[in-house]
Amino acid sequence: MEFRDLNISESIMERLDEKGFTEATQIQxxxxxxxxxxxxxxxxxxxTGTGKTLAFGIPIIQKIQEKIEENGRKNKKAVKAIILTPTRELALQVHDEIDSVNKGNKLRLCTVYGGQSIEKQINKLRNGVDIVIGTPGRVIDHLGRRTLKLNEIDFLVLDEADEMLNLGFIDDVEEIMSKCKEDCRKLLFSATLPKSIMELVELHMGEYETIRVKSKALTTELTEQIYYEVKEHDKFELLRRIIDKEPGFYGLVFCKTKADVDQLMRRLNDENYSSEALHGDMNQKQRELALSRFKSHKIDIMIATDVAARGIDINELTHVINYDIPQNPEAYVHRIGRTGRAGxxxxxxTFVEPREFRRFKYIMKISKSDAKKEKIPDVTEIVELTKTNIIGKLKQLIQTENSEDSEDLENYEFENLEIVDELIELADSKVIIDKLISQLFKEELNRKSYGRIGDYGSRKGNDGRDSRRDGRNDRDRRDGRRNDRDRNDRNDRNDRDRRDNRRRNNDGGSRLFVALGSMDNMDTRRLLRKVLEKSDVSKDNISEVNVYRNFSFISADEKTAKQIVDSFRSERRNGKPLIEYAKR
Structure with a gap:
């Protein structure tokens, strides 16, 4: 059925047309x-993946707008609808999806969740908001502060209700429902309807109609699903290994935020990978250029946010990588559905941090997916595979259409005979080829160019029990718990990050000043290569490299730092050492 057959207002239909949406899904x-x-x-x-957000978003916008047009805004600050989501990421996604069909109606939307300045949220609520999208804990916080009142709302929506209950939000949800206007309409959407959900329905909802959309397989059998358990600070190194392990890698890498996308692109390009970014802060011309370069294989790696990647429709993608875990099963299905297409x-x-394991299992369950855990790719295996690929490329180069001529030296047309003859006089042909390969593929064949990744494969019983405990602990850090717990947890995390930095640079570690920067044609990769070649240290022992305009900093353990300084002792710039210990 088409949206136009559902009695939807013209202003919303215009937005749907702009989005290219004509056919409604079953739930819609x-x-x-x-x-x-x-x-x-x-x-x-x-x-998941059935379009639930617009199933409730479209009619709510239309009903509120019709009421405003009929009666005006009697109380300009009164909230008319509240939408509860289990996570801040989903709250933001729901906001963006609803807002995309709200343009033209000019309803005022606001997201409230932990980890964001509560003062900014308070200011926005005081100025007047029509629809609030938020997490239960932060909504409770605003109710306690009396900065949010639900006594005039017309709609309450529980999105992904089963996950909210799985995350322990049942008490918060019930308290919020008790604060709502008694005759407000309640809309509950859930992938499953267990007994706990139905008890909530019977206790708090009036006369209702149940809608069920038939379940079906969500993911294609042509897509192999795997995951790695990895710490956050090891993700980049793991990504490099995966890309290097796959000679024909042509993939889409998903990050959580626009800033994460930009940062990952810069880091990859610093390491001489060909990548582009795609996110909402780019204008249309920039987006089209990036997509054109990706579709024409001028670049092999596209890094994107969920929303920005909706315009990517490429059948031959070899990989989709969830650098950051998706916020919900729907996002997971949308992401991985971009590979394994057209036969x-x-x-x-998916990169799964230990604390995210419980959430990842929930995503697998709801999306009816089955991802296999893999071991971190071994550096030795990657280098050996690289050697095989190099041999293959060189064989292909040698075995050209003129391969018959190349075996007959009298008929073969040398392009660089003078250079070849001079080199043959210098050394045996094996030595020459070995030197050329070592120089041309120095970085690819250098085991030291890879960093160390911790081994997290010893999960107790390999059944996720430790991660579930991590998940319970992480739930306490989840946004918007009572008494503004999220702010305290955020401070705890900041303190922990600062302690980690101090350990890295003070507890047996050193920071070095380098009198070279981007103005000297230096980037992270070039500076690291220069240091590794000169000092013969392992990349594993260098924890950080920061390149600025006129200078750079390197952080390493004490022994490695001393070896670097000693190796560059004879190199000076403007009368000062090229590399020296940074002043504290």
Whole structure:
């Protein structure tokens, strides 16, 4: 059924047309008429990736707008709808999706969640908001401060209700429901409807209609799904190993935020990988140029946010990598669905931090997916594979259309005979080839160019029990718990980060000043290569390299730092050492 057949207002239809949406999904087709044309509550069961957000977002916008046009804004600061989500990431995604069809109606939207300045949220709420999207804990916080009142709302939405209960938000949800206007309409959407959900429905909802969308397989068999358990600070090194392990890598890498996308692109390009960024801060011309370069294989790696990647439609992608874990099962399905298309096999890889393991298992369960855990790629295996690839490329180069001529030296047309003859006089041909390969593929064949990655494969019983405990601990850090717990936890994390930095640079570690910067044609990769070649130290022992305009800093353990300083002792610039200990 088309959206135009659902009695949707023209202003919203214009936005849907702009988005290229014409056909409603099953959940949209069933839910929108109930919300628009009846006064019933709704209990919707639909798996992820079915368009639940617009199923409730479209009719809520339309009903609120119609009420404003009919009666005006009697209380300009009164909230008319509140949407609860289990995580801040989902809150932001729901906000963006609803706002995309809100333009033209000019309803005021606001997200409230932990980890964001509560003062900014308070200021926005005081100025007047029509729709609030938030996490239960932070909503409770605002209710306690009386900066949010629900006594005039017309709609309450529980999105991904089963996950909210899984994360321990049942008490918060019930308290919020008790604060709502008694006759407000309640819309609950969930991938599953366990007994705990139905008890909540019977206790707090009025007459309702249940909508069920038939479950089906969400992921294609052509996509191999695997995951690696890895600490956050090891993700970049793991990504490098995966890319280097796959000679034909042509992939899409997903990050959580725009800033993360830009940072990862810079780090990859500093290491001489060909990558582009794609996110919402880019204008249309920049987006089109980036996509054009990716589609034409001028670059092999596209780093993107979920929203920005919606415009990517390429059948031959070999890999999709979740550098940051998706915020919900729907995002996971959308991401990995971009590989394994048109009969082509693909690989979907997810980086899972130990504290995220419980959430990852939930995503697997709801999306009906099965990802296999893999061991971190071994550096030795990668280098050996690189050697095989080099041999293959050189064989292909030698075995050209003129291969028959190349075996007959009398008929072969040398392009650089003078250089070849001079080199042959200098050394045996094996020595020459070895030197050329060593020089041309120095970085690819250098084991020291890879950093060390911790081994997290010893999970107790390999069944996730330790990670579930991490998940419970992490739940306490989750946004918006009572008494503004999220702010305290954020401070704890900042303190821990500062302690980690002090350990890296003070507890047996040193920071070096380098009198070279980007003005000297230096980047992270070039500076690191220069240091490794000169001092013969291991990259594993260098924890950080920061290149600025006129100078750089290197952080390393004490022994490595001393070896670097000693190796560069004879090199000076403007009468001063090229590399010396940084002043504290």
């Amino acid at each position: 087709e069933k839910a929108i008429p109930i919300v628009l044309d009846t006064e019933l509550d709704v209990v919707g069961q639909a798996q 082509n096999k693909g690989t979907a890889i």
